[in-house]
Amino acid sequence: MAKTGWTSRRRRLFLDALRASANVSAAARRAGMSRSAAYALRQSDASFRAQWDDALEEALDALEEELRRRALEGVEKPVFYGGKPCGTIRSYSDQLGMFLLKCRRPAVFSTHGASATESSLTEEVAGARAELGARLARLADSCSAEADGES
Missing domain, CATH: 1.20.5 (Single alpha-helices involved in coiled-coils or other helix-helix interfaces)
Structure with missing residues (x-):
């Protein structure tokens, strides 16, 4: 581990940041390593590769859940009158909903399906x-x- 610079602490920092962001560059910066060093370790270490895949899967699951929430439950957006806030409206995203349906049910909703x-x-x-x-x-x-x- 030491000759590559990937201490157990740096690995943990990288994997925690990847789990939180799904962004390899940001995770590498958080661990104090380069993006290319992260990919090199992924290539050479099967255990790290499996942990990377798990962390990324968790991050993408969280992102998918947030997109689903925004599509179904909406988000509060401020309403202004005369330049001053006067309330909020709940805004829903049909586009997010369609995106999720295309991913989850491509046979029915994909424009690329037969x-x-x-x-x-x-x-x-x-x-x-x-x-x-x-x-x-x-x-x-x-x-x-x-x-x-x-x-």
Whole structure:
């Protein structure tokens, strides 16, 4: 550990910061190490790599939960009148909700998933290929019969 500079304290600082931020650069700074040194340790140490993956997974779970909360419960935003605050409104984010649905249910909500149009197009292409294959087979048989007749 000492020859790389990654003491157990620095590893703990890095992993705690990664768990809190999901940001490798910020976590490396917190540990007093470079980003490239963190990736080098990740590459060479399977135990550290597993801890890194766990910390990042926890950070992303927390982020996902916060996005879900904002989409469903909204956030309070101040309302101003005459330049002075006069109350708040609760604002919800449909965009966050759609983003989460696209990630969690891509078959239903993803714009990259196969649509009905794409599926029917795939079926048409498969049918055209089969028909073309049959025509080529008939043409090959015809050419073979002609060649047999010429000999």
